[in-house]
Amino acid sequence: MKGKYKAERDKAQEFKIDQMFRENLENVVPVNLEDEMRKSFIDYAMSVISDRALPDVRDGLKPVHRRILYSMFTQGYSSDKAYRKSASTVGDVISRFHPHGDAAVYDAMVRLAQDFSMRYMLVDSHGNFGSRDGDPPAAYRYTEARMAKLAETMMLDINKATVDFRPNFDDHHVEPVVLPTNFPNLLVNGSVGIAVGMATNIPPHNLRETISACIYLLDHPDATVEELMQFIKGPDFPTAGVILGTNGIRETYKTGHGRIVVRANAEIVDGSPAKIIVHDLPYMVNKARLLEKISELVKQKRIIGISAIRDESDRNEDVRIVIELKKDANPLLTLNQLYANSQLQDAFNAHMLALVPNADGALVPELLNLKSALQYYLDHQRQVILRRTQFNLEKAQLRQHILEGLKIAVANIDEIIKIIRASKSESDAKVNLQARFNFSDRQAQHIVDMRLGRLSGLEIENLYQEYDEISRKIAEYTEIIEKPAILDGVLKTEITQVAEQFGDERRTEIDPFGVDGIDDESLIKQETVLVSLTNNGYIKRLAADTYNMQHRGGKGVSGMSIKEEDRIHKMITASTHDDIFFFSNSGKVYKLRAYAIHEASRTAKGTPIVNLLQLEAGEKIVEILAVPEAEEKRSLVLVTKKGLIKKTRLNEFSNINKNGKIAFALRTDDELCAAALAPDEATVIMATHTGMAVRFLIDKIRAVGRKAYGVCGIKLRADDYVIGIVVEQPGEDLFLLTEKGYGKRSVFSDFRLANRGGVGVKAYNCTDKTGNLMAITSISDAYDLIIMNDEGMTIRISSSEVNVQGRNTQGLRLMRSEAQVADLARILHTETAENEASATDVAGESLT
The missing domain is CATH 1.20.5 (Single alpha-helices involved in coiled-coils or other helix-helix interfaces)
Known part of the structure; x- marks a missing residue:
């Protein structure tokens, strides 16, 4: 139922x-x-875009940030007053201006007060406002805040009709559409926001650099982005770090969109065990989450060699992360793995989108490049100064009008008093004065209200002085309004004062040769440089004229500060535009442009090569070779310590990625030791550690692929190994260098042509005095020789000082050193080097 x-x-x-x-x-x-x-x-999307998520290009603020600062300004929470409860600011903002929740307002205010979020803070805070570990701020009933001094400059002259005002959400109050803002806040502090269908991510910049670019753009309206980048080198993050490469910066500034790679500053501290100490982090990286991620990677064995991680950062947010390593760990390899797998190296994906006023005055989203962002700001500032000057002019003209009436009254004071006394009322007196002296209503009222004390002699003198001063100001205001050049001069003066008062030094370093290097090689000067590599993997680039000419037999000068257990492994000369091939002991080849190797001083240790190449665990670079631009006709000849040789066409090495490519399929217990470029008809000489050498034609070797095995080049005796290979050049001789600094020249014809695979003939009479053979090359009198020992001492001598001797001789002492000679390089002789040598009174000893 x-x-x-x-x-x-x-x-x-x-x-x-x-x-x-x-x-x-x-x-x-x-x-x-x-x-x-x-x-x-x-309708919803446009509301989010214009009223929430995107900043205004003119003041660089979103509506919520603008309302927070204006609320503090109207309530008198200035930097010279006491801190006030954050709740009072949040409550005022949501009651008068912002029709959203208190959490959104407080979160926005907190960001304005965080020194790790803002390059230049706009809110001065007191209390817990969060940390870079991701800790939330205390509730707004516990914290206090006031305007930062820089934020006060954003409000200057706001009450002089410099900007438009609009009704608030309930029409009971008015709020500024934009702030006057006498510094380019959009670029200086950057912005992050997600709207509907679009987003913005503008990096912060250095205040001094940005204002310098503004001044240059004022003086050169047709300036290009490249010219402006002379002043703005790149973003300047509050958390410091190092920007790798300039590709992303240039792309961002030209198109408004780019990828900027930022790396933390870290150093390796020797000890037992060794440590890696991190001193800063990339922008917006959460420190606590970073440490958790590194711990996970260590457990997953994606990062090896770490035994412990400690966060020793202080309460002032100075970062100090200590990473302790295992005893057998390679610090350089571990650091490289940290950069590759964790946020110690992170990318800032810039997208410079902001709201700009169109012809009708409406705000529309626009993707900005560097010049347009600066230009919109300058246009806004011109408008602010123009409106302020017009306001001051009207006020001055009104005062001048009053003073003109007072001057007439003072000159006729007896008659003025008589008319006032004879009048029945104040309004009657005004009418009578206007009829007699043709005063305006405002002038007549002011004269009627004038105190008798104004009639003293001093007051009358002040009256005339004030009139002259007002007339001078009116002339200045009129000139500013009528002459754009004068207005720009005022603009330059005002923003320069801001830069002088609030500017500071750049925090973020820029490594122009980091990551992918730079995309415009025409910006790199083509010059000869020295490239040296140590046994522990430190590499650096030096100018060719770093070492002065000396005479043979000297001690040399200090060429590198190296550790006791480290030593020089390889040294070559190259052009800055050459490709440098790096060959590892596992038979792989890597490639870098010479300019991508960091330039360092003569005594500097250099940069860990694992920061430049993606080496595998246990892999070590054993040979470096300079390959000139557009070199395709020659072949790459590779030899191993056990006497194998292989020839491969150079074009097979045209595309080498960061992970390298296989160059030689090695047999067990063998490794690469030398490489050279040779045409098919060339003659080569392979030499061994004990002084044996074999000379044969390279065309006897068939060209094979990269992954192929080699063939026998020279038969080795017991305990002997190959040290290098030389390609015979017309007009040059063979040069041989021993471990104890002895060397000699020999003509190539002293070595008979033989078939590959033979034992060879004696090339150097190695004794206890000379030591065994350690390096060979070809030279002529057009070259200088640069020799370096294990202690980093370096000597540069002319090839003409080395005599031609027979095969079975001991040679001449070229470098006097107790340490073992490490490597040599040849470089073209210059007149500058010769003049420096002639200026030296004694041999190389005077340079030690």
């Missing part, structure tokens, strides 16, 4: 609803659902 009653009740309810629908059918307006959804969504 209950079911029957329920069915009848439901049926009656349906009938009633149907009846109501039919009665109101004439009030229903048919609407296309697709059109209604489109309209509603667009």
